[in-house]
Amino acid sequence: MPTGDAAPDSQSQPHAGASSVSYENVTKRYEGSAEPAVDKLTLEVAAGEICILVGPSGCGKTTAMRMVNRTVEMTSGEIRIGGHSVRDRDPAKLRREIGYVIQQVGLFPHRTIAQNIATVPTLLGWPRERIRARTAELLELIRLDPELADRFPAQLSGGQQQRVGVARALAVDPPVMLMDEPFGAIDPINRERLQNEFLRLQAEIRKTILFVTHDIDEAIKMGDRIAVMREQGRVEQFATPAELLMEPATEFVEDFVGADRALKRLALMRVRDISLWVAPLATAGEPTAAVRAKLDSPEVEVRYPLLVDAARRPLGWLSERDLRAETVPERADSPLGPVLELDDVMRDALADLLQAGVQYAAVVDGAGAVAGILSVEIISEFLASPGAKQDELEAVERPK
Amino acid sequence: MSGLASLLPPAAYSFGGAFEFIFSEQASNVTGGKKVGGIEQVLELAATQVQVSILALLLALLIALPIGLYFGHRGVGELLAVGIGNAGRAVPELALIALVAVVIGVGTLTLVLVLAALGIAPILTNTFVGIRQVDRASVDAARGAGMTEFQILRKVELPLAVPSIMQGVRGASVNIVATATIAPLVGVLTLGEFILNENVYGSDGVLAGAICTAVLALIFEFGLAALQRRLTSKGLKLQQASA
Amino acid sequence: MSALGGLSGLVHPSLAAIGEVGEGFFKERTEGNLPCQARTSHLFCWDWATEHIDRYGTPTLQQAELVVISVIAGFVIAFALGLLAHRVRWLRPPLLAGTGILFAIPSIALFLLLLPITGRGRETAIIALTAYTLQIIYRNVVLGLDNVPGPVKDAARGMGLTSRQILWKVEVPMAVPEIIAGLRVATVSTVAIATLAVFAGGGGLGTQILGEANLTFPTAIVIAMVIVIAMGLFFDLILLTIQRLLTPWRRVRVV
Numbered sequence A: 001m002p003t004g005d006a007a008p009d010s011q012s013q014p015h016a017g018a019s020s021v022s023y024e025n026v027t028k029r030y031e032g033s034a035e036p037a038v039d040k041l042t043l044e045v046a047a048g049e050i051c052i053l054v055g056p057s058g059c060g061k062t063t064a065m066r067m068v069n070r071t072v073e074m075t076s077g078e079i080r081i082g083g084h085s086v087r088d089r090d091p092a093k094l095r096r097e098i099g100y101v102i103q104q105v106g107l108f109p110h111r112t113i114a115q116n117i118a119t120v121p122t123l124l125g126w127p128r129e130r131i132r133a134r135t136a137e138l139l140e141l142i143r144l145d146p147e148l149a150d151r152f153p154a155q156l157s158g159g160q161q162q163r164v165g166v167a168r169a170l171a172v173d174p175p176v177m178l179m180d181e182p183f184g185a186i187d188p189i190n191r192e193r194l195q196n197e198f199l200r201l202q203a204e205i206r207k208t209i210l211f212v213t214h215d216i217d218e219a220i221k222m223g224d225r226i227a228v229m230r231e232q233g234r235v236e237q238f239a240t241p242a243e244l245l246m247e248p249a250t251e252f253v254e255d256f257v258g259a260d261r262a263l264k265r266l267a268l269m270r271v272r273d274i275s276l277w278v279a280p281l282a283t284a285g286e287p288t289a290a291v292r293a294k295l296d297s298p299e300v301e302v303r304y305p306l307l308v309d310a311a312r313r314p315l316g317w318l319s320e321r322d323l324r325a326e327t328v329p330e331r332a333d334s335p336l337g338p339v340l341e342l343d344d345v346m347r348d349a350l351a352d353l354l355q356a357g358v359q360y361a362a363v364v365d366g367a368g369a370v371a372g373i374l375s376v377e378i379i380s381e382f383l384a385s386p387g388a389k390q391d392e393l394e395a396v397e398r399p400k
Numbered sequence B: 001m002s003g004l005a006s007l008l009p010p011a012a013y014s015f016g017g018a019f020e021f022i023f024s025e026q027a028s029n030v031t032g033g034k035k036v037g038g039i040e041q042v043l044e045l046a047a048t049q050v051q052v053s054i055l056a057l058l059l060a061l062l063i064a065l066p067i068g069l070y071f072g073h074r075g076v077g078e079l080l081a082v083g084i085g086n087a088g089r090a091v092p093e094l095a096l097i098a099l100v101a102v103v104i105g106v107g108t109l110t111l112v113l114v115l116a117a118l119g120i121a122p123i124l125t126n127t128f129v130g131i132r133q134v135d136r137a138s139v140d141a142a143r144g145a146g147m148t149e150f151q152i153l154r155k156v157e158l159p160l161a162v163p164s165i166m167q168g169v170r171g172a173s174v175n176i177v178a179t180a181t182i183a184p185l186v187g188v189l190t191l192g193e194f195i196l197n198e199n200v201y202g203s204d205g206v207l208a209g210a211i212c213t214a215v216l217a218l219i220f221e222f223g224l225a226a227l228q229r230r231l232t233s234k235g236l237k238l239q240q241a242s243a
Numbered sequence C: 001m002s003a004l005g006g007l008s009g010l011v012h013p014s015l016a017a018i019g020e021v022g023e024g025f026f027k028e029r030t031e032g033n034l035p036c037q038a039r040t041s042h043l044f045c046w047d048w049a050t051e052h053i054d055r056y057g058t059p060t061l062q063q064a065e066l067v068v069i070s071v072i073a074g075f076v077i078a079f080a081l082g083l084l085a086h087r088v089r090w091l092r093p094p095l096l097a098g099t100g101i102l103f104a105i106p107s108i109a110l111f112l113l114l115l116p117i118t119g120r121g122r123e124t125a126i127i128a129l130t131a132y133t134l135q136i137i138y139r140n141v142v143l144g145l146d147n148v149p150g151p152v153k154d155a156a157r158g159m160g161l162t163s164r165q166i167l168w169k170v171e172v173p174m175a176v177p178e179i180i181a182g183l184r185v186a187t188v189s190t191v192a193i194a195t196l197a198v199f200a201g202g203g204g205l206g207t208q209i210l211g212e213a214n215l216t217f218p219t220a221i222v223i224a225m226v227i228v229i230a231m232g233l234f235f236d237l238i239l240l241t242i243q244r245l246l247t248p249w250r251r252v253r254v255v
C-alpha cells in the first residue's frame, strides 16, 4: 500500500495514493452480546470518494468503520484496502497509513499543535527538517495561523482543535481516511464552515474517505455515496445523495431521509441546473417600442424589462412609467433587488428570494452578465413535477 | 497501664530548649556525662532518615509504578488496585513496625522493606487511577495513529497521568518519612531516636526531634511538589487551568 | 547495597534485646516447653488473648472517640474552607498549600510540636488529628463542588434559584458522593494514625503497643493492630451507609 508523502496533486483525478476499500461479508460480534453489531456487511468504496455511513444510533456505523484500521477486530469476513487484506498487516503499521479523525478529536493535551500534527511522521522516524516542513504545509492546508503551531490544544477553540485533528490524520498523506462524526460536537455555524472547508480540501487531496454521521443533512452534503444503515450494519441503500432523495429504496430510507426531502434536493442543485426564464433586456437609449415588443414575446414571463449596461450587467427594473418615454432612460425606476449567480446553491437562491420578498430575480454568470431570471414559481413547479426527476438526476450527479 | 505517659515524669516542653538542643551539645540526664544533641548528631540521624526514606520510596516506586501502569493501561484489576490503597491506609504504622521488630528482627534492610511496603499502596492506586482517567479519546486517537500499546502507555498515558502519580508519590513520601521516625524501634537510628528516648534526651530532645522531623518531611514534600511541576507538561497545566 | 550495610551498624544498643527476640523466633524449638504467653516468639497466643482482652476496652473507646471528634471537627472546618474556596477562587492555592503542609508534617511530630502550646492530653491529640484530616476532606469538597456540570447550574439559575439556593439545593447535594469519599479516606487514615496519639498523651491503642512489656510481646501488638484495622473498616462501612442514604439517586439502576 503506497504511503507517498508527495504533495497532493490538485486535479480532479483520484489521488495517486488513494485506495479503494471493500468489505466482504464482514461480521463483528462483541464478546458477551448475542446479536452481532455488524452482520455480513458488504460494501465497495471507490478510490477518491467520500462514502458516508449514516443511520440511527447503535446501528453499527462506528464498528463498521473501526474494523478498517483494526481498532475493532472483525469476527469474520474480509476488508481489503487497495486489494490487500487488512488482516495481513501489523495493526500499528496499518494504522499509520490510515488517517483517523474522531468526534472528541482526542488531541494530546501535553503536546503542542505542531507535535500533535507530527504524531505519525514522528512514529515513522522522519527527519526533523521534513517533519517541520510538512507541519507548516498542513497548517496552511487547514488554514490555521502558523503562530498557533507552538500552542497547546487547551489554547484552541473547538473548531480549531477539530481542524488540527484533520491535519494530524493527513500528516503522512494516507490513501484512506476514517472520520467518525468529525463535526458532531461543533456548533451549527462552525460545523457548516468546517464542512465547506473540508469539501474544498477534499477537492484538492481526493482521498478515499469513510465518513460516519447520523445527520442525514450532513450525509447529503458531504457524500459522493451514502450507505444508509439500520440495525446490525444492514445497508438499506447504497447510492448517490440524489438517488437517495429521489428514489428511496425502502420505507426505512424514506423515513430516515425525512418528509422534507424535496427541499433537501435543492441543497444539491445549483441555479445553472434548472431552466431559467428568458430576461427581456433593455439598454439606455433603445426605443421603448422595441422593448415593449420583447415583453410581448411568448417566451417572456415577466411583466417588466431589465435595464442592463453595454456588458449586459443588470442595473435595475424598468417601470411602466419608464416605458412611457420615447427611449429607455439611463436610470431604472425600480431597484434591482437580489442578484443571483449561476453557481449559487438552489436552496440559498430560494432563501434570497424569500428574504427580499420578491417573486423573481436576475441571475448573472461569472462575468456578471445576465443569464436569465429565477423565480419562486420555477422552483415550486420544479419541486412539484415528477417528470423533472430525470433531468434533475443528471443535473445533480455532476461532480461538485 | 497507659504506656509512655505514665512511665515518665511530667516534663516542661519549650521551643527555646528544643532549638538549643538542636544547635549545641548538652549533658544527658542519664548517661552520666555523655553529651547528647547538637547539630552534628542531628545531621547524622537526619542523614540516616533521608537515606532509608529515599531508598524505600524508590523501591516502592520500582514495584508499584510498573504494576499500576500495566493494570491501568489494560483497564483490569480495579478492585485490587483500589483495594490495596484502602487496605494500606488502614494499617497502623506503629503496630506494623513494632511487630516487624519483634517477629522478623531489627536492621536496615527490614526497615527499608517495611517502609517500601507502606509506599506501594498509594503509588499503585494513584498510578492506576491516573492512567484510567486519561481521556479515552486521546488514547483512541493514539491507537488510531498507529502507536503500539507500549508507545501509547509511554507517550500518552504516562505523561498525562503524572499529576496523579506524583500525588501518590507524595502520599507515599509523607507516610514513609513519618514512619521512618519510629525506625529506632527496628534498631535504625533516625531523628525519632530523640523522640522515643525521652529519658536520655529529655523533653528538649523530644521536641527537637519533632521539629527536625517536621522540617525533613516538608523538605521532601516541597521537593516532590517541585518535581511534579517539572514533570507536568505545560499543555496539561493549561488544560487543568481552563477546566 | 553498601549503603544498607553501612546503616545497619547504627542499631541502637538499647534495642539489642529486641534483636535477640527476633532471632529467637526462628529457633522456636529451644523454648518449646514454656507456656505460650511467656514465649515472645509466638506470633499469637490465644490463651493470653482471651484472658487479657478486657484491657483493650478503654484504649479502643479512647481511640474511637479521638477519631470521631477529629473527623467531625475536620469536616466542619474543611467544608467551610471548601465553600469559601468555591466562592473566592484566588483562595484556592493558599488553602491547598496550607492544608497540604499540615498533611505532610508527620503526625507524630505534630503531636509533639503541640506539647509546648497545649500540653499533654486528649485535646492535643485531637487538634493534631483534625489538622491531618483537613487536606483530604478540603480537596474533595472543592472537587465535588467543581464537578457539578455547568448546564445543571444554568438550568437551576434559569428556574430562578438564587446563588445561595443553587449552592445548597444543587451543588452541595451533587457533591455528596465526592465529599463522603474524602471523609472515608480521612477517617480510615485517622483511625490508623490515632494509634500515635500516645505520644501526645492522648491514650488510645498505641498505649498497648509502646511500653517495654508490649514491645517485646507480639500478641499484644497483633491484638492492637487487628482492633485498629477493624475499627477503620467499621467506620468505613458507616460512612458508606450514610452515603447510600444521602444519595438515593445513585442507586437507581438502569435495567
Ligand SMILES: Nc1ncnc2c1ncn2[C@@H]1O[C@H](COP(=O)(O)OP(=O)(O)OP(=O)(O)O)[C@@H](O)[C@H]1O
Pocket (backbone or CB within 6 Å): A030, A031, A033, A037, A056, A057, A058, A059, A060, A061, A062, A063, A064, A214
Ligand atoms: N466495545 C463494545 N462492546 C460491546 N458492544 C459494543 C461495543 N461497542 C459497540 N457495541 C454495540 O454494538 C452496537 C453498534 O455500536 P456502534 O458504536 O458501532 O454504533 P453506532 O452506529 O456508531 O452508534 P452511534 O451513532 O451512537 O455512535 C451497539 O449495539 C453497541 O451497543
Ligand SMILES: [Mg+2]
Pocket (backbone or CB within 6 Å): A061, A062, A063, A180
Ligand atoms: Mg458511533
